[in-house]
Amino acid sequence: MVVGSVLVTGGTGYIGSFTALALLEADYKVVIIDNLYNSSPEVINRIELICGKKPEYIQCDVTDEKKLDEVFEKHPDIDNVIHFAALKAVGESGEVPLEYYRVNVYGSLCLLRSMQRHNVTNIVFSSSATVYGDATRFENMIPIPETCPLGPTNPYGNTKFGVETMITDHVNAERGNAKKAGKDEKKFNAALLRYFNPAGSHPSGIMGEDPQGVPYNLLPLLAQVAVGKREKLLVFGDDYASKDGTAIRDYIHILDLARGHTVALNYLRSHSPGVRAWNLGTGKGSTVYEMINAFSAAVGRKLPYEVVGRRAGDVLNLTANATRANTELGWKAERTLEDACEDLWRWTENNPQGYRQEPPKEFLERLKK
Numbered sequence: 076m077v078v079g080s081v082l083v084t085g086g087t088g089y090i091g092s093f094t095a096l097a098l099l100e101a102d103y104k105v106v107i108i109d110n111l112y113n114s115s116p117e118v119i120n121r122i123e124l125i126c127g128k129k130p131e132y133i134q135c136d137v138t139d140e141k142k143l144d145e146v147f148e149k150h151p152d153i154d155n156v157i158h159f160a161a162l163k164a165v166g167e168s169g170e171v172p173l174e175y176y177r178v179n180v181y182g183s184l185c186l187l188r189s190m191q192r193h194n195v196t197n198i199v200f201s202s203s204a205t206v207y208g209d210a211t212r213f214e215n216m217i218p219i220p221e222t223c224p225l226g227p228t229n230p231y232g233n234t235k236f237g238v239e240t241m242i243t244d245h246v247n248a249e250r251g252n253a254k255k256a257g258k259d260e261k262k263f264n265a266a267l268l269r270y271f272n273p274a275g276s277h278p279s280g281i282m283g284e285d286p287q288g289v290p291y292n293l294l295p296l297l298a299q300v301a302v303g304k305r306e307k308l309l310v311f312g313d314d315y316a317s318k319d320g321t322a323i324r325d326y327i328h329i330l331d332l333a334r335g336h337t338v339a340l341n342y343l344r345s346h347s348p349g350v351r352a353w354n355l356g357t358g359k360g361s362t363v364y365e366m367i368n369a370f371s372a373a374v375g376r377k378l379p380y381e382v383v384g385r386r387a388g389d390v391l392n393l394t395a396n397a398t399r400a401n402t403e404l405g406w407k408a409e410r411t412l413e414d415a416c417e418d419l420w421r422w423t424e425n426n427p428q429g430y431r432q433e434p435p436k437e438f439l440e441r442l443k444k
């Protein structure tokens with residue numbers, strides 16, 4: 076039995092693919108669009124290997140409004156969108172901000188307009204902890220609650236803040252217009268999911284993060300050090316006001332994060348909250364050094380690093396207060412940092428070339444059983 080249909084933009088990417096898997100496991104029909112800028116279509120096969128169901132994949136750029144219209148016309152049953160497609164690197168966004176505004180902001184505008192034309196009224200948006208900026212500028216805002224004033228410190232964060240605002244204005248307007256016309260205003264809803272730092276892979280070892288080109292995030296870089304593709308990790312600053320001088324982030328297992336999307340979507344459909352923001356994090360912060368140690372423990376040897384200067388746009392501490400998601404959505408991160416590191420290492424060891432190589436036979440055999 077299909078419980079609903081979801082368009083997943085950026086669905087061959089890291090978080091999108093795990094969410095597609097979680098949605099299929101929760102009996103949603105899933106249509107993925109992606110332009111493969113930072114992903115591989117092979118992930119569709121891996122999703123099928125794991126859950127026995129295959130999402131439909133359509134190559135589509137989210138800034139191509141005509142193509143978006145075609146997708147909605149081909150699938151008139153789609154009644155929800157989860158919007159991942161974006162550029163996501165804090166550092167890079169300071170170098171090519173216009174590209175970040177084009178893909179992240181203009182792409183979201185195209186999507187909302189196409190959704191409006193096709194009467195698709197629920198959206199779950201991939202926002203980010205980055206929208207809070209430096210929450211240590213306030214007293215008592217670490218761990219960060221959703222009520223913390225927003226103030227991004229880099230162009231990437233500005234795009235997420237801008238899209239949150241656009242979605243909020245749009246959904247509120249749609250609700251107001253529907254009410255005036257005596258129509259059902261409650262069908263217009265948005266979840267703004269502010270993720271902290273996703274980590275890890277599928278425990279099977281056949282599905283994980285596979286960035287194309289040079290990765291920017293800490294864990295994929297550490298994984299490259301572990302398999303010898305990179306000599307050492309560069310630590311961006313050891314002069315932060317943390318216990319060891321390196322910056323603090325809240326690393327959340329990718330399976331917990333993916334599950335957060337299905338529960339948020341279910342909540343939109345059952346409670347019709349209008350626009351609501353939820354933090355998805357564990358509530359536990361880890362420094363860069365703690366992450367190097369945790370991943371080194373999973374690998375079984377100490378990974379080399381060198382301290383360099385701070386990265387522009389970085390902040391000291393992004394740790395979530397996830398109470399709202401816990402009380403309202405009944406969602407809580409269940410897996411540990413050790414789980415994430417072990418799963419990441421299993422994926423990396425088995426797939427040093429990412430999705431460009433066949434999964435090991437023993438996995439295929441085991442999954443067939």
Ligand SMILES: NC(=O)c1ccc[n+]([C@@H]2O[C@H](COP(=O)([O-])OP(=O)(O)OC[C@H]3O[C@@H](n4cnc5c(N)ncnc54)[C@H](O)[C@@H]3O)[C@@H](O)[C@H]2O)c1
Pocket residue numbers: 084085086087088089090091108109110111112113114135136137138158159160161162163178182201202203204270271272273292
């Ligand atoms: N990974 C993180 O640390 C993190 C944290 C918070 C929020 N986010 C947000 O979550 C979302 C997914 O992030 P991710 O880590 O899975 O990144 P990802 O790069 O793995 O996935 C993004 C996907 O979007 C696709 N894409 C990019 N531009 C596109 C375009 N113009 N049209 C269609 N598809 C396009 C890419 O090919 C990729 O498959 C992004 O919106 C990101 O900003 C990520």
Ligand SMILES: O=c1ccn([C@@H]2O[C@H](COP(=O)(O)OP(=O)(O)O[C@H]3O[C@H](CO)[C@@H](O)[C@H](O)[C@H]3O)[C@@H](O)[C@H]2O)c(=O)[nH]1
Pocket residue numbers: 163164165202203204205270271272273291292293294296308309310311312322323324363386389393
């Ligand atoms: O080579 C590296 C890469 C990262 N770091 C540090 O590791 C931490 C994590 O960095 P990274 O993995 O790049 O994540 P963030 O900069 O926290 O940003 C990620 O997490 C955000 C949510 O917190 C998302 O919005 C972004 O899309 C995503 O890239 C930061 O303190 C970095 O300074 C290093 O020291 N060396």
